[in-house]
Amino acid sequence: MRADAQKNYAHILTVARDVFTEQGADASIRDVARKADVGLGTLYRHFPTREALFEALLRSSFNTLERRADELQSLEPADQALVTWLREIVEIACSLRGVIAAMVAAIEEPDSALHASCVTMKASGTRLLERAQAQGLARSDMDGADLFALVGALTWIQDQPSLVERGERLFGIISGAILLGGAV
The missing domain is CATH 1.10.357.10 (Tetracycline Repressor, domain 2)
Incomplete structure (x- = not known):
């Protein structure tokens, strides 16, 4: 995985942990992407x-x-x-x-x-x-x-x-x- 892709992956996980901890497992995936400052497509490339x-x-x-x-x-x-x-x-x-x-x-x-x-x-x-x-x-x-x-x-x-x-x-x-x- 490219360095920037690896950085996005790790950042998405960090943000997702925060979002799911705060809002629960039904939190919006769009909210995760928005808070991670990545596009929904980027999030779904890493996590389909x-x-x-x-x-x-x-x-x-x-x-x-x-x-x-x-x-x-x-x-x-x-x-x-x-x-x-x-x-x-x-x-x-x-x-x-x-x-x-x-x-x-x-x-x-x-x-x-x-x-x-x-x-x-x-x-x-x-x-x-x-x-x-x-x-x-x-x-x-x-x-x-x-x-x-x-x-x-x-x-x-x-x-x-x-x-x-x-x-x-x-x-x-x-x-x-x-x-x-x-x-x-």
């Missing part, structure tokens, strides 16, 4: 769909989360590792208001630009869940799809201004329902 833009915004966080899941596999007790990962993925998903809906849809839509990243992220959590289950620390009647759905629920709670205050308490209730010994 809204999901492609979300994927670029979330990619490094998802890569970090995948590495973190690998690290947690060996560093912490299985139940604590699972709750730590769950807390971190909810934090990442909350970083762009409203993006959880696109993430949930992407899991079932192989053509979505977000699909591969979300599937990889879900697999990381599934490995941690299975490790906790193998040690008898987590419910055996749930799978990675259930865990991902709970990520969606916890993120949605944080997206609701009237529920934010309850977020930590509800996180404890949900994580306690996953773990056989209660919340960590």
